[in-house]
Amino acid sequence: MPERTRILIVLTPPLDPSTGGVQMSTVKMARMLNSQGFEVGVFSFEAHGHRATENVALFSAPESGNVANKSNHAALVDAISRFKPHAVINQMPYEHAITETLRRASTVPRIGCLRNTLYSVRNNLDAYAENMLPRPIKALGKSAIGRAALLAFHRQRHAKDLRQILATYDRFVMFAEPNLEELAYFVPDYDPQTIALIPNSIPNVADRVPHKKKRLLWLARVSVHQKRADLILPIWRKIAPQLPDWTLDIVGDGPFLDDIRQEISRDRLPRIELHGRQSSMPFFARSEVFIMTSDFEGFPNTLIEAQSQGAIPVVVESYPMVRWLIRPEENGLLTRKGDVEGMARAVVDLCRSQDRLTNMAQGALRSVERFTEEKVAFEWRSLIDELIDTNPASSR
The missing domain is CATH 3.40.50.2000 (Glycogen Phosphorylase B;)
Known part of the structure; x- marks a missing residue:
């Protein structure tokens, strides 16, 4: 042998x-x-x-x-x-x-x-x-x-x-x-x-877009450095009044998690669920939109994992690789670095259009077959x- x-x-x-x-x-x-x-x-x-x-x-x-x-x-x-x-x-x-x-x-x-x-x-x-x-x-x-x-x-x-x-x-x-x-x-x-x-x-790509719920997802190490976890609640404050039947899931653990928990409790921010560190795929499968606030990444695994389950990434355009992975309106959306208002507006406009949600989710599946x-x-x-x-x- x-x-x-x-x-x-x-x-x-x-x-x-x-x-x-x-x-x-x-x-x-x-x-x-x-x-x-x-x-x-x-x-x-x-x-x-x-x-x-x-x-x-x-x-x-x-x-x-x-x-x-x-x-x-x-x-x-x-x-x-x-x-x-x-x-x-x-x-x-x-x-x-x-x-x-x-x-x-x-x-x-x-x-x-x-x-x-x-x-x-x-x-x-x-x-x-x-x-x-x-x-x-x-x-x-x-x-x-x-x-x-x-x-x-x-x-x-x-x-x-x-x-x-x-x-x-x-x-x-x-x-x-x-x-x-x-x-x-x-x-x-x-x-x-x-x-x-x-x-x-990525291990595989879903055969079809999974059944989705009215849920937005932020999933990463909960830190300010690189992942910019400090942006997710300011973004949600602008989204929540405009999407009253949607929920935000925050998945992950890290040094900024207690700050997020305290701010949610202090200001009684609605419809946010904190999950700690969990397996990511079930969240990608049920979420319509994946929000990514990172200042930089190498080759973002979570982005292509989200696409593999038809979760549409809305991402800060802060490093060259993301411009290579995201084709706006086809498999995701890009927003300017530091533009909390622009990120919130992009998410709200997307979630209000079922046609865009459907088309971009299908485009996301197609785009990651090569990975x-x-x-x-x-x-x-x-x-x-x-x-x-x-x-x-x-x-x-």
Whole structure:
């Protein structure tokens, strides 16, 4: 019987798909690679917090300290020695210490994966200045000169990181064409041969639009940073009087949830149900509209999951990928960043038109057929086979 091809995936957080996008994408990737006949191992730099995953050999760090602990790097080297992968996929290529350990431990093909937009800082300089600058000079970050200096500093530093990644990985996997625009901003002379484009995936797409209720959905980590959970109640305050028979579901957990709960109680905001962390698919299936307020995302899983169940996304147009995924009036709607009034108006107008709801829900189903695990798994198989077949160290 021929030897199965072994793939080792490396990440820094625990292997628990319920705790974050990288973790979820790792579990999906393992499932897709299994479907293509690969044997999959996962090494996590966290010692605890893992969830058992079917058909995955789990290797984890023995000590706390994550990437900063040298013993954990030794454990990665040991995992490579025992598992003997034909290729390694690093979900954290910006962690240059991991890259160096992989380079020293094995000569098999190395694949680095982008897991966010490259514009997360460029398009959110105010938040970057607030978080990064010392208090005495925070005001400088709000001036034109200060913002220009911050952007120049970030661009130079990020370009250095990207050049190091491109030089040390056999392929840098990005999601789709908008990422090439982002990459060219930082590294104008990048070699296209070092890049592969493979999107995130969804398990399946509903055969038809599920039966819908008059419900709007906001589902994400309940935080102000990135997800902008602070916008959902201001948006609802404008929607609620105009859609008196509709309900808002807020699904997720996070540091801003108590603030939302207190505001709902204090101001007696109507028809809002808080659900905490839950499986997302039942909510997508019953909701007419999915509201997404994020300042930035990489390749938003929840957006395409919503579309796969005919929940129409109304999304803040704040990063290039969303303009690639959403075709306005066909499979969703885009609104301007910071425009609470515009977001509310878009939702109300949509919900008042059954024809638009029906047509866009059907368009959403059609638009995500290309992201099914079956199709994306084939793209991963093609890339891995190509790299292994051209690398003598990976002979099978």
